[in-house]
Amino acid sequence: MNLTKNFTLAEMTKSETALRLGLENEPNEQQLSALKALAENVLQPIRDHFGKGVKVNSALRTLPVNRAIGSGDNSDHVRGQAADIEIPGVANAELAKWIVDNLDFRQVILEFYTPGIPDSGWVHVSYVAEDNKKQVLTATKRDGKTVYLEGLVA
Numbered sequence: 001m002n003l004t005k006n007f008t009l010a011e012m013t014k015s016e017t018a019l020r021l022g023l024e025n026e027p028n029e030q031q032l033s034a035l036k037a038l039a040e041n042v043l044q045p046i047r048d049h050f051g052k053g054v055k056v057n058s059a060l061r062t063l064p065v066n067r068a069i070g071s072g073d074n075s076d077h078v079r080g081q082a083a084d085i086e087i088p089g090v091a092n093a094e095l096a097k098w099i100v101d102n103l104d105f106r107q108v109i110l111e112f113y114t115p116g117i118p119d120s121g122w123v124h125v126s127y128v129a130e131d132n133k134k135q136v137l138t139a140t141k142r143d144g145k146t147v148y149l150e151g152l153v154a
Contacts (some may be wrong), residue, residue, distance in 0.1 A: 003039040006047045012039065012059040012083070023064045031060055031080035038081060038127045042103055049098065052087050057122055059083040076106065082126035084111070091118035096136075096152055099125055104132045110152050111139040 001009040009027070012035050018025040027035060038059070047054050061069070061077040076082035087095055096110040106126040113121035124139075138153040139146055 003036045004044040006053075007039040007043050007056075009035065011056050012080075014056075015058070015061060015065050017068050018062075018065045021065075021068055023062065023068065025060060025062050025065050027060055027080055034080035034128075035060055037129060038083060038125075041129075042099070042105060042125055042127045043083060043085070045103060046085070046087070046095070046099065049102070050087055050090055050095075052089060055086045055088065057084040057086065076126040076128070079128075081106065081128050082124060084122045084124050086119065086122050088119070092121050092123050093118075093152065096123045099123065100134075100136055100152065105134060106132050107135045107137070108152075109137045109139050109148070112141065113138070 003009055003012065013025050013027065015025045043054055058077060059082065060080045061075070063073065063078055066073070066075055066078050071077065086092060092113050093110060096108055099105060099108050106128045109124040111121050111124055136151055138149045138151065140149065
C-alpha cells in the first residue's frame with residue numbers, strides 16, 4: 001500500500017526487532033492515519049527536495065516492539081507519528097537543518113551525529129498536525145547516557 005508517491009506502508013512498518021522476536025508491527029486506523037500524514041507532510045517533501053531516496057530506519061513501532069528496543073511508551077513512534085531517517089549522500093546535519101528551515105514538524109532530533117562524519121547518526125522527525133511545536137534537539141552520549149541538547153549542535 002502506498003502512503004505517498006514514494007513511501008509505502010511496508011517500509012514504514014518494517015522492524016528487524018519485530019521479525020526477530022515474532023512481534024506484530026501493523027498499524028491500527030489511528031496509526032495508519034498518522035503514518036500517512038507524516039509521509040505526506042514531511043517525508044515526501046524531503047524526497048522531492050533532495051531528489052534521492054529517503055531511508056526509513058524506523059517509523060511505526062507498536063508498543064511491544066517499542067518496549068523491546070528499550071524506548072519509552074510515550075514515543076511518537078508508537079502512535080505512527082515519527083520516523084528515523086537518513087539520505088545516503090546527504091549529511092544528517094544538513095538533512096536536519098533543511099527540515100527545521102522548511103517544514104512543519106512536531107520534533108526534529110539530530111541523533112548521535114559526529115561532526116566531520118556526514119553519515120553518522122540519523123534524524124528523528126515527527127509530525128502531529130494539531131501539535132507541531134517545532135522542538136529541535138540534538139541527542140548525544142555523555143558518560144554513557146543519552147543527553148538532549150536544545151537546537152542543532154553539529
